Each structure stands twice: as structure tokens, then as C-alpha cells.
Amino acid sequence: MTDTTFASPRAGKRGSSGRASRIALRVGLYAVLIVFAIWYLLPLFVMLTTSLKSLDEIRTGSLVALPRDVTFEAWRTAWSGACSGIKCEGLKPYMWNSVLIAVPGVALSTLIGALNGYVFAQWTFKGANLLFALLLFGCFIPFQVVLLPMARMLGLLGMAGTIPGLILVHTVYGLGFTTLFFRNYYVTIPYELVRAAKIDGAGFFRIFWSIFLPLSLPIIVVTVIWQFTQIWNDFLFGVSFSQSGTQPVTVALNNIVNSTTGVKEYNVDMAAAIIAALPTLLVYVVAGKYFIRGLTAGSVKG
């Protein structure tokens, strides 16, 4: 998607009258693109500048004005002092919760997805297609339909309101996508490879470990990015299945922003929003190509 040999269609005629209108068209084109770029950037710009202003400056100044006196006070409060509910310890503990949920959640769902995908692509058996369809279907259910029984199940397992409980939820509901990613990737690897390895006496796991896993880096990166963004950005499961102390950062952010007590500290809200968004933004900036691949792989089935 980054490099392409496909030439865009453009009028091939070259005349002096066409030249002026073509230049006008190009200028218009760039103008439209720039306007939209500003629209997409505006919220980030406003968040950033607001987070660097004092409350006084926010009340008196304009939304889009640059901060007169840059202060990092709001960032400090957002990180370690802002109140979410009755606790006032900032986002720090909740960021850590999100890490504790996301890392095992991503690792487990990716590993199991890889093994599943390997089976569906290279070791199919009678009925495997039906299983795959059933699994895929799980990607599409609105999670509201499993919210109530999940809450009871976590209670029965003694995991209600715990971080392992959230890891379980994210792992289970991530399996559809991770399996799909790996299956679609492994399906392109010729079966002859498996057959040859089998003749040499290698078993299921040996072939996976020594042949498929070493080939899997690109799809592992895509899956990890996909799962990480999904889990980090999740709110519904977080707000439904956590309790004070185990909440992920999205829930804490919402609590800080929508708390009704005290003076509204917009600069702290904005700093908190940026902090909560930093990990996934960082992933996007560092591995944007894979991020896009994950997005499109998750939507264009097949």
C-alpha cells in the first residue's frame, strides 16, 4: 500500500488552454486536502494547547490560541493527582492496569490465534470449515449480548472485578480476529512444506515451531498491533467488569472528565486524554504500515 506502480488516471492531453485549468485544479485539490488535514488535526492541536494552559488562560483566551505561559502543571496533575471517583491518584495506576491487562491479553490471544490459524490453514479436518464460520461469527456479535452472562460467569469463577478476569474476556473475544489473521496468512504457505516435513518425521508442533513460526513475523506484528489497540482502547468491558482499583485507563479517563464535583479542570482533562492515547498513538506512528494492514485485514475478510 505504500509504494505502487499504478499511475493515477489523469487527462493525457497537453495543450496551453488545458494547462491553466489543470494548474487551477491542482491548487483546488491541495486546498481541499489541506482543509481536511486541519480538520483531522484540530482536536489534537486543541487538546495539546489546552493541556499546556492555566485555567485562567483557558477562561479568558480563545480555543485555538497558543498558550501564553506554557505550564506542565496539568500534565503532572493528570498523571498523579487527578480525581477519578473518590481516589485522587491521577492516571498512573490505571495506565499500569491497562498494561497489566493488555500485555497478557495480547500475548495469549496471539499465541492461541496462531495455533488455531495453523490448524485451519494446514491441518483441516471434516467440519473445520463449520468451526471456522462459528468462530468468525463471534467477531460480529454486539458485546452487549454477552455482558450479563459474562458478569455472572466472572463471579462464578471468582474473577469479578479482577485484572485476570479482564484478561480472560479480552483473550476470548479476541480469538476470532487473531485466528482469522493467522489463518489467512498461513493459507498462502504451500501445503507441500508440511507434507515434506511430515515425511521427514516432524510432528504438528515441530512443524509449527520450526517452519511456520519463523515465517510469521509480519502477521505477528499485525495481530499484536490490532489486539493491543483493541484492548487498550476498550471501554465497554473495562467499565462493566472492573472495580475501583482494577479499572483500565479509558475508564479512569472517563471518570476524571465526567466527574461532577469541584471546579472543572479542562487542562487536566486534555492532558489526561493525551496520556491515555499516547501508547496507541505511538504504535501508530512507529508501525503505521502494520497498523493499516491490521485495520484492513480486520475488515476485508478472505
Next chain:
Amino acid sequence: MQNWLERQVPKVVLAPTFAAILIFVYGFIGWTAWVSLTNSKLMPRYDLVGFGQYTKLFATPRWDTAMNNLFIFGALFIIISMVLGLLLAIFLDQKIRTEGAIRTIFLYPMALSMIVTGTAWKWILNPGLGIEAMVRGWGYENFTFDWLINPDMAIYTIVLAGVWQSSGFVMALFLAGLRSVDGEIIKAAQVDGIPTHRIYTAIIIPSMAPIFLSAFIVLSHLAIKSFDLVIALTGGGPGYATDLPATYMYAMAFSRGNLGQAASSAMIMMAVVFAIVVPYLYSELRAKHD
């Protein structure tokens, strides 16, 4: 014996996933369906009483608002995101010098949590200090942009933020689609002197039908599930003016202690998703076998 065992390994590997899906997806759907047919309040009860919860649901004005909002939000969100996404993709496809940078800018909102998006737009749309105050500060004293707190308009702020979040992703999908169209056909059309806009409308866009379908499925799925954005941006308010089925379900389940209503509303949400996704999945899986 050894051989038979070895042949079972793939099935054994799948077994835990399969068991999990059976319980956590299909079993849970069954559980919710069951509870939706009971009089469960704070605690689930398992004596079936019929479709009373559904009758009550459809007689509730708040649910009515939620479904209406889903329709307004869903339609506008999907249409605007697709039109905007397609236009931006076509514009970006014209050998734009800074394509990489612009694409990055258009797409980054998709990396953000809906809670972050909601927080940002809540601040910008806040009449007292946001856009309204800014334009008034420029001297237009009568400028009004109070959609966020106007019950009739608040749902459109959700559309605005939703489109901001997702249109870049649609753009990326379409751009990938544009680039996968056979270059030879386009060159042939250019040689024949067919104007650019005709090449797009007659050749390129029709050949991207599967991508339109994918984009539609993803966007409608996002729309029906939308929950975080509403919570962060309007909290469902003013009143319950921006309630969606997802927020209705959550309110019934976790703050109103009405599990029966929560379950029946969740089942309706699932029915809507199924009506859209099942034909799609069916055609996708069937196409593979051919």
C-alpha cells in the same frame, strides 16, 4: 495407535478455543435470550414468561428514542464516512506530493480510543469555551453552536465525532481498493480519450464493489456497537436525547437493575447486527468454496 493420536492433535489444539466459543459466545447468547423472556429484575430469574419484556421495550419512549437515534446516527455516520472516505481517497490518488504525510494525518484518529475522541470533541463543542465562544470572541456576538446541549441537535455531534474518528479508515480502505484496480484497463481508457471523471465513475468505482460492502459492514457494525463515544461525549444526554441501544442496555443492566429489559434490548441489537452481517458472511464464505 500412535498415528491415530497424532491425527487428533489439530483437533485437540482447537478444542479449548471451540469450547470457549461455545460457552462465551453461543452459550451466553442463549443465556441472554432466555433471560429476555423472564421477569428478571436485579437478579436473573429463570422462569419463562414470554415476550413481555419485548412488548415493554417497544412501549418505552426511551427505547424509541434510542432506536431513532441509532437510525439517524447510523445512516449519517455510514453515508458521510463513505462519501468522505471515497472522495479523499480519489483526491489522494492524484499523485499528491505529500501523500504519505496527509494519509498519516487522516488516519490517526482511528488509533485513538472513542473515549479520547469523545473527550476532545466535548471540549471543542462546549458552548461556553469552545467553538461558539471562539467565534463570538471574533466579534460575531450572535453566533450559536450549542448542539452539544441542544436535545434536538446533540445526536449530530455524535455523528460529527464518529465521522472524524472513522472516515480516515474508510479512506485507507478505498485508497487500497483504487490501487488494486487493473492499471491496464485504465491506461486503455486513457488512450481512448475518456475523461478522468468518467474513468472513475464507469470503471474504477464499480470494480470496487466488494470494498464498499466491507466498509459498509464495518461502519454499520461500529454504529450499532457505539457506546464509548456517546458516554464520553454526551453521556446520553441532555436527558436521554442521545441514548443509543447500547447505552440503554448498559443503563438497564448496571444502573437500573432491570436485567430483563437489558437482555431484551441486547437481543434486538443482535438481531439488527445479524440482519446486516449474516448475508455478508454467507456470501463471503460461499465465494471461497467456489
